[in-house]
Amino acid sequence: MCGVAGIFHLETAKPVDPARVRAMLDVMPHRGPDGSGVWTAPGVGLGHVRLSIIDLGGGAQPMLTEDESLAVTFNGEIYNFAEVRAELEAKGHVFRTDSDTEVILHGYRQWGEACVERFHGMFVFALFDARAQSLWLVRDRLGVKPLHYAQLSDGSLIFGSELKSLLAHPLLRRAPDLAAVEDFMAYGYVPDDACIVAGVRKLGAGHALRLVRGRPVPQPQRYWDVSFAERSKARPEALEEELVALMRQAVRSRMVSDVPLGAFLSGGVDSSSVVALMAEASNQAVKTCTIGFDVASLDESAYADRIARRFATDHRMRIVSPDDYGLIDTLAFHFDEPFADASALPTYRVCELAREKVTVALSGDGADEAFAGYRRHRFQMQGERVRALIPASVREPLFGTLGRWYPKADWAPRSLRAKSTFLELAGEGSEAYAASVSVTPHALRQKLFSQDMRSRLGAYRAEDRYVRAMAQAPARDPLDRAQYADIHIWLPGDILTKTDRMSMAVGLEAREPLLDHRLVEFAARLPVAQRIRGNSGKYLMKKAMEPYLPHDILYRQKMGFVTPISSWFRGPLAGEASAIAGGSALARTGWFDAKALGRIAADHKAGMADHGRLLWQLLMLDKSLARLFGL
Template sequence: MCGIAGIFHLETAKPVDPARVRAMLDAMPHRGPDGSGIWTAPGVGLGHLRLSIIDLESGAQPMLTDDEALAVIFNGEIYNFAEVRAELEAKGHVFRTHSDTEVILHGYRQWGEECVHRFNGMFAFALFDARAQSLWLVRDRLGVKPLHYALLSDGSLIFGSELKSLLAHPLLRRAPDLSALEDYMAYGYVPDDACLVAGVRKLGAGETLRLVRGRPLPQPQRYWDVSFADRTKSSPQEQEEELVALMRQAVRSRMVADVPLGAFLSGGVDSSSVVALMAESSSQAVKTCTIGFDVAALDETAYADRIARRFATDHRSRIVSPDDYGLIDRLAFHFDEPFADASALPTFRVCELAREQVTVALSGDGADEAFAGYRRHRFQMQGERIRGLIPASIREPLFGMLGKYYPKADWAPRALRAKSTFLELAGSGGEAYAASVGVTPHALRQRLFTQEVKGRLGGYRAEDRYVKAMANAPARDALDRAQYADIKYWLPGDILTKTDRMSMAVSLEAREPLLDHRLVEFAARLPVSQRIRGNSGKYLLKKAMEPYLPQDILYRQKMGFVTPISAWFRGALAGEATAIAGGSALARTEWFDSAMLARIATDHRSGVADHGRLLWQLLMLDKSLTRLFGV
């Protein structure tokens, strides 16, 4: 796990100032506390920050071939590097190190760009080919590791692991992209196909970008995508056996490290499954950690303790207060772009706890997306059944009218919160799912934005990307389409961004075995009944883990990290809520209707309405603006 940054001149091989590459690295020292390196040649400069995991003595980067024809900088891990290395050695390649980085160099020399199909891992790397005068940028299949890039006025392309590394370059123009603002207000994060800084792009999950000097900037090429179009013909018993074998292989491959290794343990199905298979493969007690809250309704440490005892792990837990808003400025620094998933707060704390004893931690991330574990997946299936039973000519006006006049009741029991359900049933399945994954509905955004912003957006609507992705998904049914869109947008934009930034904030490498691409491909071929059955999501995963985990762990209601943000804005953060409407960086942009913002803050503080999530979203945007644009 590391940080990378670089500069490549597209037009002519102008000299690259190493000081500029150094400044880009210095903007993100947390990504590589164990060392750094810079290499330049005519027209190219590569920089690397190292968090040493594999081959501590000789794995330094940038790494070059003996003839200096190829140079690479690499962030991440290639878990099957030993197998790929053995194959290359059989073909006559001679290795100087024991690192997975060198496998990229030799793999490229042997297979060219096809080498990426042989790598199983999480990675973002840049490879310079001196003979071809090209730079090849690559990101892993699921988007675990980030990579940003931008074209500058001097004809150079700059790139880096984090946006802040690009911001360190003096020629990057800092202007906002209002379509990304619309995206953020819709989703609570800026998706991978957008950036709040105009002109900056993110290489997408499963994409490559080959730059050749003297040629225009091309479009990225996709080398991998998940398909839900096929169904497995194996029996349920065979599916269970194959799933456990794939999970076991994924976990074992991610336990290879030359530094202390452990796991996050929440006591839920996903992290408990990972720990169970780690314990099976380890000759020593697995190091696990969990955080709990001093509010009983939010605390899951008892479940984590049970799993720790069951598998005799070396377990540590720490109780933290849910009132952890003191981290807000630190979160804004590490995310760069605004990020409104409040579970980032406890995620930071559990990473901080893990880093006290280990350098690598395995997580349970990805199972909900791959195996349909979210409640919204079940709701989407149910909604599509209703849409299929009632003709659109009846359904749209009927549910549209009910949705319009039914009172909004966020405070009421779930069964009485029907307004959004009626509105979703009135529309298409894609529209309904786009609304269900959103944070601030389109109608509310229209009331929040000023006329000028709405005019500049020109009818652009953030939800359309979900609708389009679902319509074009390689899929058979509604659940397939919803999961495909989640893997394409929600997973890299929210879940993996959160884990990467919060783990790297404390120089910890997080690994996600349940996002092994072979496991994701297997899950996509499962019948719907093996993903969702009754009210249970992740059905096959739970069934397969019954020999390992207790029933009440497998089938208890999902909790997840919870933060009491609504209470904060009626207490310690009440002043922040007021400032959002006037005097803050956000207010100075004139993007939002100030009277509307003031009413939202007032109604929330008085208890007339619950706008806690929206206020948190606005606050995180406000915190990012000064860093990004000096507002």
């Protein structure tokens, strides 16, 4: 796991100053504490900071072929590199190292751009071909690893693992993209096809971009996508066997490491399944860790302890206070863009704990997206059944009226919070699902934005991204469409961004076996009843893991990391809440209605409403704007 950066001149082979590439690396030393390197040639410069995982002595980068016609800088892991290497050696290729990096160079020489289809793993790489005078940028299928890029006024294109590496280049103009602000206010993160800094782009998951000197910059090309268009006809018992085999293969391939390796263990289905299969494959006790909270209602450590004892892991647990708001500035630094998923706080702490003993940790990320594990997936199915039964001519006025008049009861039990449900039932399925993943509804955003901001945004609406993705999905069922959109938007934008930034912040490599692309493709072919049955998501996965895990672990209600942000803004962060309306970077932008922000803060502090999540969003946006634009 590493960080990459570089410069490529698009028109002529102008000299590249190595110091400029070095400056782009120096701002992200956390991604590569074990070494760094810069290589330049006419018109190109590649940089690399290294966290040594495979071939500790021989895997230094940027790496060149012996004739120096190819050069690569690479972040990530190719888990099947040994098999690909053996195939290449059989074709006459001679290797000088034992690293997976060298497999990229020889794979490209043998198969050209088709080589990426043979690589199984998480990766971003930039490969320079001197003979073709081209630079090839590639990102892994699911978007585990990030890559930002931008064109500059001097005719160059710069790229880097983190936005801060691009910002280190003096020619990058720092101006906010207002559409990305709308996106952030809707989702709590800036999606992968957007960036808070105007002119910066992120290479999409499963995409590649080939730049050839002297030619216009093309659009990135997708080399992989997941399809929900087919259905497996296999018996449930056969599907269970195939799923366990795929999970076992995914876990074992991610246990290859030349440094200490362990796992995150929350006591939930996903991380417990990973640990169970790791224990099966290991001849030593698996190193596991979990974070516990000193508030009983938030603490899941007892479940993790049960799994640790069941599989005799070398387990460590640390109790932390949920009042961990002191990390706010650390989060703002590592995410660069505003990021309001408050579970980033405990994620940082569990990564910090893991790094004390290991350099690589396996996580359970990805199963909810692949196997339909979120509550919103079940609600979407139930809502579509209602929409199918009641004509739109009846449904829209009926539920629309109920939704408008029903009180917004944040304080009430979940079963009584029907306002959003009524409004979603009034609309079409994709609109309803887009609304369900929005953390701040469109109507509320319109009230918060100033008149000038609304005018500048025009008809742009963040939810349309989900509506389009669902409409274009290769799918047969509304659940398929929802999962497809989540895999392309939510997964790389929120879940994988969180895990990448928080693990890299402490120099830890996180690996996600449940996001093996073959496992995701298998899950996409499952009949709906094998994904959701009754009130249970991830149905087939839970059935398949029954021989490994206790029933109450498999079927207990999902919790996830929880942070008490609402109480923070009535206590230690009350001053921050007040500042949001006036005197903050946010207030100085003119994007928001100051009176509306003031009411939000005042009503929350007075206990008249629960705006904790919204205030956290606004605070993280404020911190990001101050860092990025000096507002």
